[in-house]
Amino acid sequence: MEFLEISEEEYTKFRDQYKEKNFWQSLEMAKMRKNSNPSWDYQCVALKDGDTIKASAVLVSLPVFMGKKLYMSLRGFLIDYDALDLVEAFLTELKIYLNEHDCLYFRTDPYIDYQDHDLNGYVVEGKKRDELIQLFEREGFIHSGFRNGHDPNFEPRWMSILDLEGKTNQDIFKAMHTNTRQSIRNAEKMGVKVKELKREELYILKELVDIAGEIRDFESPNISKYEAYYDNFQDHFKACLAYIDLDEYERNVLNDQARQEKILAKALEDLKKTPDSQKKINRKKEAEYAIEGCHRKLKEIKEYKEKYGTVLNLAAACFMLTDYETLYLFSGSNKDLNRFAGSFMIQWHMIQMAIDHHCSRYNFYGISGNFHESAEDYGVFTFKRSFNACVAELVGDFTYTAKPSEFRMYTMLRNVKHKLFR
Numbered sequence: 001m002e003f004l005e006i007s008e009e010e011y012t013k014f015r016d017q018y019k020e021k022n023f024w025q026s027l028e029m030a031k032m033r034k035n036s037n038p039s040w041d042y043q044c045v046a047l048k049d050g051d052t053i054k055a056s057a058v059l060v061s062l063p064v065f066m067g068k069k070l071y072m073s074l075r076g077f078l079i080d081y082d083a084l085d086l087v088e089a090f091l092t093e094l095k096i097y098l099n100e101h102d103c104l105y106f107r108t109d110p111y112i113d114y115q116d117h118d119l120n121g122y123v124v125e126g127k128k129r130d131e132l133i134q135l136f137e138r139e140g141f142i143h144s145g146f147r148n149g150h151d152p153n154f155e156p157r158w159m160s161i162l163d164l165e166g167k168t169n170q171d172i173f174k175a176m177h178t179n180t181r182q183s184i185r186n187a188e189k190m191g192v193k194v195k196e197l198k199r200e201e202l203y204i205l206k207e208l209v210d211i212a213g214e215i216r217d218f219e220s221p222n223i224s225k226y227e228a229y230y231d232n233f234q235d236h237f238k239a240c241l242a243y244i245d246l247d248e249y250e251r252n253v254l255n256d257q258a259r260q261e262k263i264l265a266k267a268l269e270d271l272k273k274t275p276d277s278q279k280k281i282n283r284k285k286e287a288e289y290a291i292e293g294c295h296r297k298l299k300e301i302k303e304y305k306e307k308y309g310t311v312l313n314l315a316a317a318c319f320m321l322t323d324y325e326t327l328y329l330f331s332g333s334n335k336d337l338n339r340f341a342g343s344f345m346i347q348w349h350m351i352q353m354a355i356d357h358h359c360s361r362y363n364f365y366g367i368s369g370n371f372h373e374s375a376e377d378y379g380v381f382t383f384k385r386s387f388n389a390c391v392a393e394l395v396g397d398f399t400y401t402a403k404p405s406e407f408r409m410y411t412m413l414r415n416v417k418h419k420l421f422r
Contacts, residue, residue: 003093076110156366242342314342
């Protein structure tokens with residue numbers, strides 16, 4: 001077999017037929033990185049048997065120290081990770097390539113499960129990929145360990161996955177937690193809608209993600225990042241907004257109030273004839289309770305209009321679609337408007353879209369891997385779990401150092417710089 005550089009066309013053709021691909025491994029992602037900083041570069045490589053590509057990757061690179069480069073394979077290679085002989089051959093040839101192309105160090109984080117978990121995070125008996133990790137280590141790739149938590153320097157090692165294989169919308173909805181189903185039903189009844197944002201509307205996504213960032217203490221992306229996703233990935237990138245038109249909601253409440261008032265009038269008329277009828281008494285109480293509820297809603301609507309106007313932007317999120325999965329990237333919401341369940345409606349909208357696109361799974365993406373109630377992101381975990389999503393644990397991150405002495409010097413100087421400027 002031969003390890004060599006291949007054309008973008010060859011890589012794209014191979015990636016298109018590879019089932020478990022993700023958007024990080026795309027040329028669009030590599031080009032987006034280069035467009036954001038021209039110092040980045042990328043190259044497509046492959047391990048070939050004759051004219052047949054057996055495995056491939058996009059390597060992105062950045063000069064970092066004395067002419068030497070950081071290389072990365074984002075979310076790993078397009079390879080059968082269970083074919084250990086093939087992985088070994090690829091790693092062996094990759095190291096030769098890196099050493100010949102001014103590599104200082106190389107990082108990768110394979111998009112492959114380490115072991116199975118259930119929806120509560122408990123390990124499910126079955127296969128572990130310890131042999132794969134050991135193979136990487138034998139080849140000189142340092143495993144970063146079984147990392148939990150969130151680290152802005154790494155993509156998540158833990159994810160929340162909803163299996164869609166062979167499932168219908170009804171199957172998925174029925175399997176959700178009762179409260180989640182009820183939240184979606186209530187939101188639909190109130191008139192909450194979901195729409196896709198156009199490029200010029202992406203500022204709405206940013207505003208709502210900024211709100212979430214302030215509350216959960218994370219740095220939200222610049223508008224340029226959303227625009228870059230939109231421009232580079234086109235139909236594969238979806239930005240969605242959940243909103244409610246208060247005028248429409250008000251009309252619905254007034255119609256409901258009028259209907260309940262008719263029911264109440266009928267019940268009062270009937271009680272004149274049969275004052276001891278428990279059925280009529282109950283109907284009267286139910287109508288009175290419903291009318292009181294309508295009065296409360298109309299009062300709330302008036303207050304919301306005074307504060308926000310006639311349309312409430314409830315929540316926004318963005319997603320990436322491939323043939324294999326729909327992946328949830330960023331989101332934000334106005335916490336003061338949580339009663340409208342905008343975040344639930346967006347997820348349900350995109351789950352249905354994923355089923356329509358015949359995706360194998362819906363990826364709620366990052367969780368910390370800490371499943372106790374005191375965990376910082378326990379609310380995020382339970383939200384994703386409420387859709388019946390199971391926990392996925394990836395094998396983790398690997399680093400290969402091509403120039404050990406230069407890398408030690410680089411690391412030392414970088415640490416000094418961080419101490420001086422933090």
